[in-house]
Amino acid sequence: MATVTVTIDNRQIEVEQGITILEAAKKIGLKIPTLCHMREINEIGSCRICIVEVQGARTLQAACVTPVYDGMVVRTNTETVRQSRKMLLELILSTHPAECLTCLRNTNCELQTLAKSFGIDEIRFKRVTGKMVKEDSIDRSSPSLVRDPRKCVLCGRCVAVCEKVQGVKAIGSVNRGFDTVVAPPFDLELGDTNCVNCGQCALVCPTGAITEKDDTAEVWAALSDPTKHVVVQTAPAVRVAIAEEFGMEPGTLGTGKMVAALRILGFDKVFDTDFAADLTIMEEGNELLQRLESKQNLPLITSCSPGWIKYVEHFYPELISNLSTCKSPQQMLGALIKTYYAEKENIDPKDIVSVSIMPCTAKKFESARDEMNASGYQDVDYVLTTREFARMCKAAGIDWDNLPEEEFDTPLGISTGAGVIFGTTGGVMEAALRTAYELVTKEELDSLEFTAVRGLEGVKEAEIEMNSVKLKVAVVHSLKNAKIVMDKVKEGTADYAFIEVMACPGGCIGGGGQPIPTDLNVRMKRVAGIYQADEQLPIRKSHENPAIQALYEEYLGEPLSEKSHQLLHTEYVERDLFTNAPAKKEEKTAI
Amino acid sequence: MAGTTCTCNCSVSNLTGEAKIEHLLELYKGNPSALIVVLSAIQTELGYLPKDWMVRVAEELNMPLTDVYGAATFYAAFSMQPKGKYTINLCVGTACYVKGAPEVQAAIEKELGIKPGETTEDRKFSFNLVHCIGACGIAPVMTINGDVCPKVTKDTVAEILSKYE
Amino acid sequence: MNTEVLNIIREQSKKALAARLGEGSQDNFQKHVLVCGGTGCHSSGCQKVYDKMEETLKATGLDESIKLIQTGCMGACQLGPVVMVYPGEYHYCHVGEDDVSEIVEKHLKNDELVERLFYTNNDGELQPTMSEMDFYRRQQKIALRNCGKIDPTSFEEYLAVDGFKALEKVLTSMKPQEVIDVIKASGLRGRGGAGFPTGVKWQFMADNESDEKYVICNGDEGDPGAFMDNAILTGDPFSIIEAMTICGYATGATKGYAYIRLEYPLAIKNFRLALEACRKNGLLGENILDSGFSFDIEVREGAGAFVCGEETALMASIEGKRGEPRPRPPFPAASGLYGKPSNINNVETWANVCPIILNGPEWYANIGVGKSKGTKVFALAGKIVNAGLVEVPMGISLKEVVEEIGGGIADGKAFKAAQTGGPSGGCIPIDYYETSLDYETLAELGSIVGSGGLIITDEDTCMVDLAKFYLTFTQEESCGKCTSCRIGTKRMLEIMDRITKGLGTEEDLALLEELAYIVQQTALCGLGQTAPNPIVSTLQYYRDEYLAHIIDKECPAGVCDIKVKKKAAKKITA
Numbered sequence A: 001m002a003t004v005t006v007t008i009d010n011r012q013i014e015v016e017q018g019i020t021i022l023e024a025a026k027k028i029g030l031k032i033p034t035l036c037h038m039r040e041i042n043e044i045g046s047c048r049i050c051i052v053e054v055q056g057a058r059t060l061q062a063a064c065v066t067p068v069y070d071g072m073v074v075r076t077n078t079e080t081v082r083q084s085r086k087m088l089l090e091l092i093l094s095t096h097p098a099e100c101l102t103c104l105r106n107t108n109c110e111l112q113t114l115a116k117s118f119g120i121d122e123i124r125f126k127r128v129t130g131k132m133v134k135e136d137s138i139d140r141s142s143p144s145l146v147r148d149p150r151k152c153v154l155c156g157r158c159v160a161v162c163e164k165v166q167g168v169k170a171i172g173s174v175n176r177g178f179d180t181v182v183a184p185p186f187d188l189e190l191g192d193t194n195c196v197n198c199g200q201c202a203l204v205c206p207t208g209a210i211t212e213k214d215d216t217a218e219v220w221a222a223l224s225d226p227t228k229h230v231v232v233q234t235a236p237a238v239r240v241a242i243a244e245e246f247g248m249e250p251g252t253l254g255t256g257k258m259v260a261a262l263r264i265l266g267f268d269k270v271f272d273t274d275f276a277a278d279l280t281i282m283e284e285g286n287e288l289l290q291r292l293e294s295k296q297n298l299p300l301i302t303s304c305s306p307g308w309i310k311y312v313e314h315f316y317p318e319l320i321s322n323l324s325t326c327k328s329p330q331q332m333l334g335a336l337i338k339t340y341y342a343e344k345e346n347i348d349p350k351d352i353v354s355v356s357i358m359p360c361t362a363k364k365f366e367s368a369r370d371e372m373n374a375s376g377y378q379d380v381d382y383v384l385t386t387r388e389f390a391r392m393c394k395a396a397g398i399d400w401d402n403l404p405e406e407e408f409d410t411p412l413g414i415s416t417g418a419g420v421i422f423g424t425t426g427g428v429m430e431a432a433l434r435t436a437y438e439l440v441t442k443e444e445l446d447s448l449e450f451t452a453v454r455g456l457e458g459v460k461e462a463e464i465e466m467n468s469v470k471l472k473v474a475v476v477h478s479l480k481n482a483k484i485v486m487d488k489v490k491e492g493t494a495d496y497a498f499i500e501v502m503a504c505p506g507g508c509i510g511g512g513g514q515p516i517p518t519d520l521n522v523r524m525k526r527v528a529g530i531y532q533a534d535e536q537l538p539i540r541k542s543h544e545n546p547a548i549q550a551l552y553e554e555y556l557g558e559p560l561s562e563k564s565h566q567l568l569h570t571e572y573v574e575r576d577l578f579t580n581a582p583a584k585k586e587e588k589t590a591i
Numbered sequence B: 001m002a003g004t005t006c007t008c009n010c011s012v013s014n015l016t017g018e019a020k021i022e023h024l025l026e027l028y029k030g031n032p033s034a035l036i037v038v039l040s041a042i043q044t045e046l047g048y049l050p051k052d053w054m055v056r057v058a059e060e061l062n063m064p065l066t067d068v069y070g071a072a073t074f075y076a077a078f079s080m081q082p083k084g085k086y087t088i089n090l091c092v093g094t095a096c097y098v099k100g101a102p103e104v105q106a107a108i109e110k111e112l113g114i115k116p117g118e119t120t121e122d123r124k125f126s127f128n129l130v131h132c133i134g135a136c137g138i139a140p141v142m143t144i145n146g147d148v149c150p151k152v153t154k155d156t157v158a159e160i161l162s163k164y165e
Numbered sequence C: 001m002n003t004e005v006l007n008i009i010r011e012q013s014k015k016a017l018a019a020r021l022g023e024g025s026q027d028n029f030q031k032h033v034l035v036c037g038g039t040g041c042h043s044s045g046c047q048k049v050y051d052k053m054e055e056t057l058k059a060t061g062l063d064e065s066i067k068l069i070q071t072g073c074m075g076a077c078q079l080g081p082v083v084m085v086y087p088g089e090y091h092y093c094h095v096g097e098d099d100v101s102e103i104v105e106k107h108l109k110n111d112e113l114v115e116r117l118f119y120t121n122n123d124g125e126l127q128p129t130m131s132e133m134d135f136y137r138r139q140q141k142i143a144l145r146n147c148g149k150i151d152p153t154s155f156e157e158y159l160a161v162d163g164f165k166a167l168e169k170v171l172t173s174m175k176p177q178e179v180i181d182v183i184k185a186s187g188l189r190g191r192g193g194a195g196f197p198t199g200v201k202w203q204f205m206a207d208n209e210s211d212e213k214y215v216i217c218n219g220d221e222g223d224p225g226a227f228m229d230n231a232i233l234t235g236d237p238f239s240i241i242e243a244m245t246i247c248g249y250a251t252g253a254t255k256g257y258a259y260i261r262l263e264y265p266l267a268i269k270n271f272r273l274a275l276e277a278c279r280k281n282g283l284l285g286e287n288i289l290d291s292g293f294s295f296d297i298e299v300r301e302g303a304g305a306f307v308c309g310e311e312t313a314l315m316a317s318i319e320g321k322r323g324e325p326r327p328r329p330p331f332p333a334a335s336g337l338y339g340k341p342s343n344i345n346n347v348e349t350w351a352n353v354c355p356i357i358l359n360g361p362e363w364y365a366n367i368g369v370g371k372s373k374g375t376k377v378f379a380l381a382g383k384i385v386n387a388g389l390v391e392v393p394m395g396i397s398l399k400e401v402v403e404e405i406g407g408g409i410a411d412g413k414a415f416k417a418a419q420t421g422g423p424s425g426g427c428i429p430i431d432y433y434e435t436s437l438d439y440e441t442l443a444e445l446g447s448i449v450g451s452g453g454l455i456i457t458d459e460d461t462c463m464v465d466l467a468k469f470y471l472t473f474t475q476e477e478s479c480g481k482c483t484s485c486r487i488g489t490k491r492m493l494e495i496m497d498r499i500t501k502g503l504g505t506e507e508d509l510a511l512l513e514e515l516a517y518i519v520q521q522t523a524l525c526g527l528g529q530t531a532p533n534p535i536v537s538t539l540q541y542y543r544d545e546y547l548a549h550i551i552d553k554e555c556p557a558g559v560c561d562i563k564v565k566k567k568a569a570k571k572i573t574a
């Protein structure tokens, strides 16, 4: 690789040709401040916070988008640079409401941090905003997210993620100049659009302009209502991320402390979504075998990611019949809590409040879908993201470091390693293969690790041989990657039998409800945490989960039984390409 | 990605109205780079960009509706509201400005009771400001549906407008 | 079409044009009557004049012996509608419908001149012909060589003025690198604002290998007060097509785009007609003049955004996107339109290419001064007697342009300042009245040549108000992508607004200067980087005018509407 020599703040270094000043500076331990920049995703140089002096250049240059060249001389911290950055911040703040104390991003806001580092102690301009930004323009229409355009700094990160990572582009720049806003098209609110609720935008937003919809108040209310039996479930990916909210390293396994914290908060039962993940494997695995036999609706495509489901409903309605009819684990467990569990414990399901702690904002939307009331009630009443859960802990004064480690309640808290790997891309596939292989071949696997489907590569493929039948499978994460594979399926050029899709990059460990920041490095650490959890568990195959075996014996009968269908399977809605409305066939969309 | 390939110029085609838009959508199907060309045609043919048409454009060119709307709101030539029967474009370019365009603007605003960018209630006049139409030599100028009015003064505004019924 | 056929048509066309070329008529048409059909004359009613002329010639049977032609802008728009009669280059000014029959009766029939319609200068001297008129005498027309002289929609007339000779020369006798070397040696610099050496730019593109490359003509002409690109596109479109084709050959591109501002419908129309004619005659399309080289051009209309004149924004716009600039590098020559190597030049830059090829680089390099070679077209406007388009050798003095070509300040007022370079430029105060107009000198004075807007102001112009005018423009035209320009120009404008209303303070002025510097230094593209220039420049020369607004609550030129009462000096009571 060609290298060049550059001088940054009087230090000479040799770096790879073509990298940016920002990256070069990092190599000598300098973190040039940024706001709009996201490596490989948003390299538009719009905020100008990262400007530096380059010898010979007429103006200051944005470090995040300016490539180095041989002999370049850069100064990152001169009086002009500092003064300019300060002024830029002052300008941004002159359109900003500065409501830190009542903002969900308080103490975890990049704008706030910048303002603090530059010692902004005064804004010399009267606050005037573009004419599209009104004090009452907060958009609460989405079940998953809240948009507050007043706090938007127009960095474009959300737009880039929604477009380039998710291939949705539900939001974008509207108007121009001082009146520019990031918004859905026309006067649509986010909840009326084709937004799939994945929350990736909220994850990358440097400020509080897009946040999860906060449902903690409702959960607090249920917890303090003595007439309610409040049950909680936690998704696989939450346990490897929650500790970050308390200052621990990403990927730190927090399962035991998390269970203890939930008990302290007052939940009557603490169950594990991993149990339902095991159950999903039983149902979906059998569905796959059935489809392979009938050769219909192949490839089978996973359905546990509600962001993905909504994406199909808008963009690939013709592939709906390829989706597994299985509900997501959250919804399976929700349905079982208000039926199986309620019967077992003799509790009237109407008195049960079912809460789930998810890495995911789309699950908020999913739980509210019309189809999700197999028990006769809404199966899951409230969905909290990892971040909301952490806030509840903090409000309750939970001292993470000194929490004991506790176990989930039985039986819906018993799970396997196969269940926990659902939290990462490739996990559902690996879990399914562990079970399918053994069910089909009646032989025990030598090694449980299917490494071909592991890792953060966008599209992964693998081939397994079972009873001399070769099965080709694919694993994709992030919707833009899903699009690549789905286009092939549509064209008929994909010969996969089974495809796992997770909407978020990295799967649920990178979900829209996870701790901020979530970047590539953090994702990798969480993935490692997930596989560590898998290895630590005594049982690592879904079909060997004793609680699942008991469930079938006592209640469901067998996979894909009528009862299973009634409780654990669902159907999907064809939606309009650009709006949330169900598709009106042969009619022009009215907006 | 390749550029749009249309080489025969639209001015040559004798299609007008919706037929012309349909022709373009057909020609540029699946080609987002034709967005501005198509939106300009809609603006010219229909006088504004109706929502339904923008949705059609997004579908036909195979692009996010957000991008269609983003472009539609970026360029000053596009309007979301139907225009009045007559469109007044007053030049406030430098030459016209120093020669009294601001006074003319005030006179038009007073005469019609609307601000730049607005349309009178009776949909008779739409009023816009433009920056130089290349007629600086006879500044200040304004155009009414393309007719150029040279050396307008605040006192001749009413008389000029009265000619448009 | 091959070169032989082309030359046969050219020779025939030359004969038809002989009366106009000063060679004496070689066909039935003894006289040529040219009615200016440029935008300016259009606005002052030239169409009616043309129609009336046509009708009268027909009625009198003169249409057999007198050729009537509608041309592009002749330059003296303030004097329009202009009618010229050849032979003799007689230049009739302010011709009305009612004047037509007199011109026909007297001049066309009987060779008597209609003196009352000729130009009289300030000293009362009658100047009937173009070569006598002060306005034209000191000009040297290269870029504007054909404007106002030929029918811009006629392929044959363009051939007659040596059209496509340069292309023929290039395709038949020059290697691509030789073409680039000629342009380099001529010293031609971009006329779109930045003044970058054109040949060097072509070289960059030629050096980048790619399966596809693009040549782009920047006809967005956003500077409010410049109209030379409009005049050229309307009045001499073939010359742009020819130059772009030459560049395509030199740099290895096969496709061109002409991005023309929507506000120029006549330019778009004429350019499209010219494209059609070229295609029909085999000068665009496959295998041009049997050379094996293929090239074609497509017109793209702008959609009303000044920022789309910026090259990366322009390309985004052609790609169907919002016209937002992007950081450079990569430069268009490496990664431009659709990510392919692209070369973009301004209309006036293109208009200089063919004469350079035909006359040689030395010829061109001998015109002008220092590193500013050749001529520059200025759009002379404002408080000047003869507003219009003037093309002068670089290095001419401002005073000469104003007094001798422009006929001095209108209404007997005094010259105050010239604003050059439009919203990215600055002003030249009377102290520098004799300054040379060239890239380097203007830069030293804190202004720029820019696209060639030359607005003359007089004692009645408030410089603070003028600076605010430009800032209002750039603020409204900001694309909104970067913080510096989106918010910075807005805050600057708020301060300017306060100052012009008499509400400004000295702290405001300090903040304005701080902001101006930081916006210049940190904005993403040229729009933001230069938006503060008019303020910085007027502050440099007219700080006292700012202070008058701020401290004395007074607009010295009486332009700004200041309602604030001056605070009565505090009475000191013992």
Ligand SMILES: Cc1cc2nc3c(=O)[nH]c(=O)nc-3n(C[C@H](O)[C@H](O)[C@H](O)COP(=O)(O)O)c2cc1C
Binding pocket: C189, C190, C191, C192, C193, C194, C195, C196, C198, C218, C219, C220, C221, C222, C223, C306, C307, C308, C309, C310, C311, C312, C344, C345, C346, C347, C349, C350, C451, C525, C526, C527
């Ligand atoms: C805000 C902005 C507006 C511009 N507008 C124009 C324009 O209207 N016409 C033009 O030719 N160049 C314009 N330019 C300059 C172009 O970006 C580019 O430099 C030019 O077209 C190159 O051609 P040249 O080298 O022949 O000058 C503009 C630049 C900026 C930053």
Ligand code: SF4
Binding pocket: A096, A097, A098, A099, A100, A101, A103, A104, A105, A106, A107, A109, A110, A111, A112, A151, A207, A208, A209
């Ligand atoms: S977005 Fe950041 S700076 Fe703005 S109010 Fe919220 S915490 Fe404060």
Ligand code: SF4
Binding pocket: A101
């Ligand atoms: S830090 Fe200051 S402003 Fe913030 S809450 Fe405490 S007292 Fe109030």
Ligand code: SF4
Binding pocket: A145, A158, A161, A162, A166, A168, A169, A170, A171, A194, A195, A196, A197, A198, A199, A200, A201, A202
């Ligand atoms: S939630 Fe996902 S789909 Fe919706 S706007 Fe955000 S990134 Fe786009």
Ligand code: SF4
Binding pocket: A151, A152, A153, A154, A155, A156, A157, A158, A159, A182, A201, A204, A205, A206, A207, A209, A210
């Ligand atoms: S919503 Fe957030 S991420 Fe999106 S542009 Fe605004 S500040 Fe940036």
Ligand code: SF4
Binding pocket: A198, A304, A305, A306, A307, A308, A359, A360, A361, A362, A363, A502, A503, A504, A507, A508, A509, A510, A511, A512, A513
């Ligand atoms: S990948 Fe996981 S976090 Fe993301 S939408 Fe799907 S279920 Fe939610």
Ligand code: SF4
Binding pocket: B006, B007, B008, B009, B010, B011, B012, B013, B023, B024, B027
């Ligand atoms: S759009 Fe159609 S009519 Fe217009 S130029 Fe292209 S092919 Fe011709």
Ligand code: SF4
Binding pocket: B134, B135, B136, B137, C037, C038, C039, C040, C041, C042, C072, C073, C074, C075, C076, C077, C078, C227, C230, C231, C388, C389
């Ligand atoms: S400047 Fe030229 S083109 Fe424009 S109106 Fe005047 S003469 Fe005509």
Ligand code: SF4
Binding pocket: C307, C324, C325, C477, C478, C479, C480, C481, C482, C483, C485, C486, C523, C524, C525, C526, C527, C528, C529
């Ligand atoms: S300087 Fe202005 S026009 Fe240029 S990118 Fe920034 S906001 Fe847009």
Ligand code: FES
Binding pocket: A033, A034, A035, A036, A037, A044, A045, A046, A047, A048, A049, A050, A051, A062, A063, A064, A065
């Ligand atoms: S971080 Fe570099 S411009 Fe925003």
Ligand code: FES
Binding pocket: B091, B092, B093, B094, B095, B096, B097, B131, B132, B133, B134, B135, B136, B137, B139, B140, B141, C224, C225, C226
């Ligand atoms: S400034 Fe008004 S026409 Fe040029």
Ligand code: FES
Binding pocket: C036, C037, C038, C039, C040, C041, C042, C072, C073, C074, C075, C076, C077, C080, C081, C082
């Ligand atoms: S338009 Fe007629 S002289 Fe310019």
